[in-house]
Amino acid sequence: MARQSAKASNSPTKEPQKEAPKEPLKEVPKAASSQTPEPTRNAPSNEQIARRAYEIYLARGGEHGSNEQDWFQAERELKLGRQ
Template identity: 65%
Template sequence: MARSSGPHAHPQTAAHASEHAPETRGPRNVITHDQISRRAYEIFLARGGFHGNHEQDWAQAERELKLGRR
């Protein structure tokens, strides 16, 4: 039996389904966790993939996205 994600779906099932739904665009000033994560990974790769600076990479990604830079 297939799980439903409609209005009568079990709350846990509906929440789980939305976690895996394609990302939709919201207002321009809203930055998602996924966007920051992807940009932080790009920064990590640009630094040569050396570990140990994940907090700085994350902060830089967040700053860039908030300023509309990339």
């Protein structure tokens, strides 16, 4: 049975395959390209927040257990423009 299926796949088809109609390519404006947007002043980067949170951690004396509070405080300060 394997020989029959191999012969069937090698035989030419009766109807030629039709190609799909080709549509012209649309140009994408350069401004709409998939580049990452630049951070705005009100949206500090994670790296900036992490650095400020570490400064807050050191200012507290390096005590563990308040990393989320440090992160939220750093994020709040950076959004308001304070450091």
